[in-house]
Amino acid sequence: MPERTELVVVGAGPAGLAAAVEAAGLGLAVTLVDGYPRPGGQYFKQTPPELADAAGPEGHPTALFAEVAQADVRLVSDTLVWGIFPEADGFLICLYGPPGTPRRLLAQTVVLAPGAYDRPAPFPGWTLPGVMTAGAALALVKHQRVLPGRRVLLSGTGPLQLVLARHLIDGGAEVVAVLDANPFPWTAWQHALAAWGQWERLGEGWAAWRTMRRAGTALRWRHLVRRAEGNEQVERAIIGPVQGGGAETVAVDAICLGHGFTPSVQLARQAGCQDRYDPDQRAYVPVRDEWLQTTLPGLFVAGDGAGIGGKDVAQWEGRLAALGAARQLARAVPPDRVAAVRRELARQRRFAAVLTDLFPPSAHLGSLLTDDTVLCRCEEITVGEIRRTIDDGATTLNAVRMVTRAGMGRCQGRMCGGPVAELLAREIGQPVEAVGQVTPRPPVMPVPLEGLLEEET
Numbered sequence: 439m440p441e442r443t444e445l446v447v448v449g450a451g452p453a454g455l456a457a458a459v460e461a462a463g464l465g466l467a468v469t470l471v472d473g474y475p476r477p478g479g480q481y482f483k484q485t486p487p488e489l490a491d492a493a494g495p496e497g498h499p500t501a502l503f504a505e506v507a508q509a510d511v512r513l514v515s516d517t518l519v520w521g522i523f524p525e526a527d528g529f530l531i532c533l534y535g536p537p538g539t540p541r542r543l544l545a546q547t548v549v550l551a552p553g554a555y556d557r558p559a560p561f562p563g564w565t566l567p568g569v570m571t572a573g574a575a576l577a578l579v580k581h582q583r584v585l586p587g588r589r590v591l592l593s594g595t596g597p598l599q600l601v602l603a604r605h606l607i608d609g610g611a612e613v614v615a616v617l618d619a620n621p622f623p624w625t626a627w628q629h630a631l632a633a634w635g636q637w638e639r640l641g642e643g644w645a646a647w648r649t650m651r652r653a654g655t656a657l658r659w660r661h662l663v664r665r666a667e668g669n670e671q672v673e674r675a676i677i678g679p680v681q682g683g684g685a686e687t688v689a690v691d692a693i694c695l696g697h698g699f700t701p702s703v704q705l706a707r708q709a710g711c712q713d714r715y716d717p718d719q720r721a722y723v724p725v726r727d728e729w730l731q732t733t734l735p736g737l738f739v740a741g742d743g744a745g746i747g748g749k750d751v752a753q754w755e756g757r758l759a760a761l762g763a764a765r766q767l768a769r770a771v772p773p774d775r776v777a778a779v780r781r782e783l784a785r786q787r788r789f790a791a792v793l794t795d796l797f798p799p800s801a802h803l804g805s806l807l808t809d810d811t812v813l814c815r816c817e818e819i820t821v822g823e824i825r826r827t828i829d830d831g832a833t834t835l836n837a838v839r840m841v842t843r844a845g846m847g848r849c850q851g852r853m854c855g856g857p858v859a860e861l862l863a864r865e866i867g868q869p870v871e872a873v874g875q876v877t878p879r880p881p882v883m884p885v886p887l888e889g890l891l892e893e894e895t
Contacts, residue, residue: 440542443469443512445763446531447549448519448705451479452749453741454551455502456756457763461549462509464764464771469512469543471519471533473883477506479553480573481749485581502753514539520881520889522548522709524734529709532880534889541892547736547763550706551756554699554742557720557799558853559594560813561806563666564695572602572696579605586611587692591675593617593663594696596797597639600646600657602694607653614688616650617661619680619697619800626796632788639750639789664806666693680800698799700856702743708878710734715871719746720799721856722875729762730755736766747790754783804860813861814854816847824858828865834874835859848884851876 447458450472458470470477476484482502506513517535524530531543556571563569570586572594578584579602589612592599596618603613633640650657664685665676675693678685700721703713711732712725723745730738738759741752757779765771807813809822819842827841835858838844844858845851851858855876863870881890 440530440544441540442528442544443467444545444767445469445547445549445760446471446529446543446545447551448472448522448531449479449551449553449741449743450474450477450513450515451551451553451741451752452481452502453553453743453752453756453759454479454549455482455506456753457549457551457740457760458511458756459502459505459509460757460760461763462511464760464769466760466764466767466769468510469514469545470506471514471517471531471543473516473518475516477503477513477515480577481752483577483581518883518885518889519705520883520885522550522705522737524710524737529737532890534883534885547766548738549756549759549763550737550739550743551741551752551759552702552705552743553752554701554746555852556696557698557700558857559695559697559800560811560857561663561665562808562811563668563672565812565815566666566668566672567670568668568672568691569666569693569695572598572694573699575692575694576602576605579609579611583609585609586694587690588612589614589690590692590694591615591617591663591677591688591690592694592696593619593661593675593677594694594698595620595800596696596698596793597643597646599696600643600650602696603655604646604649607649607655613650613653613655614690615656615658615677617663617677618657618659618797619662620659620797622659623796626792629792629795632792635785636789662800662806663693663695698797699742699746700852701745702852704850704852704878704882706732706737706739706743707875708880708882709737711737711739716745718794718798720860720870721745729765730759731762731766736763738762746794747787748793750786751783751790754779754786758783804857804864807861813857814842814844814847816849816853817843819844819854821861824861825865828862832862833866833868835862835876836874838862839876845876850882850884 444467447470478484521532528546556573575586660680667674675688706724713722740755740759807821811821862873
């Protein structure tokens with residue numbers, strides 16, 4: 439029989455940690471489930487104990503960790519949630535983790551805080567060793583003390599690129615250039631009011647820019663990587679303006695791609711929550727009400743898994759979702775607390791909207807694709823194969839998937855789903871939302887067959 443609890447929070451990043459603390463403070467029985475050995479998610483990823491002495495302030499637990507430690511929260515770590523199924527009396531949560539971990543939980547309410555992952559940015563040569571996402575590179579250099587290369591090129595858009603450049607330079611790498619696909623943000627001054635009070639984040643950007651300037655690293659606007667070349671690994675990057683202009687060849691041994699993030703909506707979709715396409719984020723997001731509750735009563739989504747907003751938006755969304763869950767369970771929710779959370783969340787959302795406005799996900803990457811460019815890395819399906827399938831009459835993402843197997847590999851379409859959908863939409867002259875999404879099926883995460891059993895063998 440599954441263990442019963444009032445609230446299960448999935449994901450121990452900023453949104454999940456905040457939700458667990460807020461809910462426990464209201465007296466709810468809370469179980470916090472996370473796939474990593476230690477809580478923190480990507481934003482607050484903790485440095486391994488053996489490297490903690492060298493970590494510096496950024497490797498230390500935040501105040502949020504201390505709140506969780508003091509709260510009455512059951513933490514289930516190193517455990518995957520591979521399925522959520524609505525039941526008459528709640529939600530059946532299916533888990534797979536180390537021996538002794540419960541395989542099933544029955545929760546009256548659920549807060550999903552799955553976060554996001556780096557937006558795939560395919561181009562010729564992107565599968566070469568040495569080409570990686572900005573998030574992966576940042577995790578390597580900050581938390582493993584490993585440089586992705588000695589001569590590194592950054593390409594993408596947004597402030598994360600500057601932060602990564604700073605850490606790479608401080609770690610001893612040569613950052614040959616930072617390419618931003620968007621134009622210089624001349625209109626930033628118009629958002630001064632929304633940015634007021636965001637001193638920590640503005641200071642982080644200023645420090646990164648100073649580090650780049652001292653190192654002589656150029657920041658080139660409206661530029662991107664057009665192609666990567668090399669034998670055993672990446673050796674050269676062909677770069678150029680987003681539209682028109684000539685191309686340059688730059689010698690590198692690593693390319694870090696930071697074209698933004700994609701919300702992790704897989705669990706919400708598999709559970710049956712309705713979603714919608716957000717053209718500003720070029721991604722699907724769950725439909726939510728004012729309490730962040732989805733179209734399934736009792737199931738809430740908070741943080742970047744519902745739309746990219748950053749760690750501060752995520753924390754306050756986590757707290758609001760917890761208040762909503764308590765309200766769903768007929769617990770007393772202090773009106774002044776609700777008002778304070780909504781007020782701070784609105785302030786953080788204003789700043790997040792500024793960043794989305796200034797650094798939107800690049801829509802120019804599709805023009806770089808050639809027929810031999812691999813789109814689905816798991817199944818090694820090329821652009822040419824997908825185009826031939828479209829020529830044969832495929833007009834939906836599911837149809838392309840059934841014929842080519844694109845999206846059927848280990849990642850279940852996380853890496854190729856967006857690029858394939860955008861390619862299909864361009865080829866048939868339809869908006870992205872018209873081609874649909876792949877049908878969600880459990881298990882959402884890869885688990886061994888034994889992990890699907892209700893009890894350990």
